[in-house]
Amino acid sequence: MVDLGISVQRQDFDVLKEIKKLQGNRIDIGSLSSFIGIVRDVPLIIEHYPGMTENTLSNLRKYAIDRFKLLDARIIHRYGALEPGDQIVLVLATSNHRKPAIEAVDFMMDNLKTKAPFWKKEGESWVSQRIQDLNATKMWDQD
Amino acid sequence: MVDLGISVQRQDFDVLKEIKKLQGNRIDIGSLSSFIGIVRDVPLIIEHYPGMTENTLSNLRKYAIDRFKLLDARIIHRYGALEPGDQIVLVLATSNHRKPAIEAVDFMMDNLKTKAPFWKKEGESWVSQRIQDLNATKMWDQD
Amino acid sequence: MKTSLKILTFAWVRTQTGEPEFTIDTDAASVGKLLDDLLAHRENWASLSSRRSEIRCAIDQCLAEFDSSLKNAKEVAFFPPITGG
């Protein structure tokens, strides 16, 4: 089943187009929060686990919409060879008031970092997981 | 003294253009967080205190850059007559890692809501301040 | 000694007084005392008395408390709680 709320793709994304798509003709959106992850300093190759990645992001999006009572949300994550300055990931959330949208983006990023099966390679070395990322994910379970 | 990092303006803004401007040719940006406030349901007229508004936003931006060790930040706020679906405010923050960028956007929005001299009018009635906004601002002073 | 102050009003303080900007000579020590003088003596300001607790102020474009001194002040603004963003 294809979830149009998420996308795992090689190609770049257009932030403005994604924002407009989420907004559509709705006039009940008061807040739109976003996060863009960008390749820093050195080229990356991103590998992922096709199938599991899509399922994980789809479940994460639906859970976040439910938990934070969002109007809508979108997650896009790229894979393949990326250069410094390239966009990697986009997370968007819309809600009536601002706090849920901002928190939901934070939540989705934290969970995506430790649960969505992506692996980064810089040159010949695979990037190590940051302990801060693991701890950040755990924080949400205590709320 | 004109601060190019903030803008108080009647005209609409282009989110993508603002993102690209903040990014420039830098390759040290790993994270870009944003918040867009949008007119919900009913038309608004926004009034502000020229001079004080610019000073407040400029100080808020500089303080946030310093407190969260941001690479850069930008605040745009519109005034005048706005329709449902129109963009009101844009806050952008860039940093190496994601937490500071996300927190800084949250911080700037909370403080802007209670310290930047804007007033909203819906039809003939001036909008009341939300107690949640006041409390949200106070939270940051306890950190 | 009286000093000359520029007074600005915004939102419903402006619409209710009908005075967006004026200059006044005052010897009020604090901004709260100045507001009391305006509410008591200035035409069109009496109607704001019942909402005094909702009024906020700035001195020289910085948010201020009502017990703040007007010493060296040049510009004072009165307005409702802020509702931007």
Next chain:
Amino acid sequence: MKTSLKILTFAWVRTQTGEPEFTIDTDAASVGKLLDDLLAHRENWASLSSRRSEIRCAIDQCLAEFDSSLKNAKEVAFFPPITGG
């Protein structure tokens, strides 16, 4: 009784074993036991033994602990800690 399982590997588990995907018949009760069998007996997997504590797993595309049962499992994946975003 042995069941047939599809095994997938990613990142350095893949590059170090050189086996992105294969099928295996196993009677291992848990995914941890399956990994131990692979490390002990399968060509090219021995070199991963020193990094066993760093390896993570998924059963049928869901993150799993090493004591998780393989009952009814069809697909098992081994990989390093996730580093997306």
